[in-house]
Amino acid sequence: SASDWQGAWAGNGGQTYSTATTFNVTKKSTIQVPQVQLTDGARISGKVTDPAGSPISGVRIETFDQNEQAVAGDEVWSNSRGEYQVGQLEPGNYRLKFTDDLGDYVSKWYGPAENFGDATAIEVTANQRRTGVDVIVAETTYEPPAYNVTGSVVDMTGTGIRGVEVKAYLAAGSGSVETASTKTRKGGQFGFIGLPANGYRFEVNGSALGDERRFEPKWFGEAAGFAQAQTFTVVESPVVDLDSLKVTTWGKISATITLAPAPGLPSSNGRMEIYNAAGDLYDSISADSIGN
Numbered sequence: 001s002a003s004d005w006q007g008a009w010a011g012n013g014g015q016t017y018s019t020a021t022t023f024n025v026t027k028k029s030t031i032q033v034p035q036v037q038l039t040d041g042a043r044i045s046g047k048v049t050d051p052a053g054s055p056i057s058g059v060r061i062e063t064f065d066q067n068e069q070a071v072a073g074d075e076v077w078s079n080s081r082g083e084y085q086v087g088q089l090e091p092g093n094y095r096l097k098f099t100d101d102l103g104d105y106v107s108k109w110y111g112p113a114e115n116f117g118d119a120t121a122i123e124v125t126a127n128q129r130r131t132g133v134d135v136i137v138a139e140t141t142y143e144p145p146a147y148n149v150t151g152s153v154v155d156m157t158g159t160g161i162r163g164v165e166v167k168a169y170l171a172a173g174s175g176s177v178e179t180a181s182t183k184t185r186k187g188g189q190f191g192f193i194g195l196p197a198n199g200y201r202f203e204v205n206g207s208a209l210g211d212e213r214r215f216e217p218k219w220f221g222e223a224a225g226f227a228q229a230q231t232f233t234v235v236e237s238p239v240v241d242l243d244s245l246k247v248t249t250w251g252k253i254s255a256t257i258t259l260a261p262a263p264g265l266p267s268s269n270g271r272m273e274i275y276n277a278a279g280d281l282y283d284s285i286s287a288d289s290i291g292n
Contacts, residue, residue, distance in 0.1 A: 041088040043128070046083075055083075056082050058078065068116050096133065097119075104162070105138065152184070154247075158246075167181045184208075202220040203218070203220075220232070
């Protein structure tokens with residue numbers, strides 16, 4: 001797909017518009033453009049952990065060139081194992097900034113450093129895979145605000161899920177329009193600030209910030225839908241505690257598609273369709289640049 005490969009200009013050694021080959025086209029002429037080879041660029045990867053070595057998910061990684069300009073590309077977040085990868089990089093020197101938008105951990109630059117000037121430059125060559133760019137982030141000194149609704153979200157092992165969205169809906173409504181939302185923090189804890197007095201039902205969304213796992217949407221009160229969810233009455237005081245909600249991880253099917261005439265050569269044009277036992281199409285997904 002377009003996001004898997006770096007663009008290239010046609011011609012001998014053309015890396016930019018100014019160095020690309022000019023092809024002159026006249027009436028009824030046919031111009032044969034030389035084959036263009038695409039690459040996926042250099043990559044930088046590593047792991048984000050806390051001082052105890054535990055992986056941290058949901059940390060945003062920004063990449064800056066030597067002129068302190070942000071490198072355009074897809075947003076990158078550390079996953080549930082703390083792993084991240086920045087791709088499609090041209091040869092050069094880069095500096096990485098690690099930011100926790102949830103506020104549990106102190107933002108920092110790779111080095112370690114507190115600013116661009118003190119950050120360690122990471123050099124990559126053409127198509128290089130630069131691994132082991134690991135960083136340790138310290139916890140912030142965090143004083144919880146005056147929440148009037150609190151709770152937590154955990155997986156089936158009882159481990160808190162960071163960065164999952166919790167939505168509040170008016171119990172008197174239809175469940176189609178949310179009133180407020182927030183994200184869980186370290187340990188799966190969350191809170192709403194200043195939620196107006198009323199009756200509410202609360203839903204946990206199916207994805208968590210930076211977490212490659214997907215969770216089955218669920219409502220507090222161990223319900224699968226709005227109609228069956230428990231109503232919680234919110235007043236000015238005391239704080240309403242929703243307790244802890246366990247959510248289930250969706251199952252996962254993965255595959256690699258290769259070309260039969262050339263065993264092992266991945267096909268980026270393949271598509272996998274998933275059908276249920278009744279023969280109904282459940283989902284479909286296209287392969288990426290390496291056939292996964």
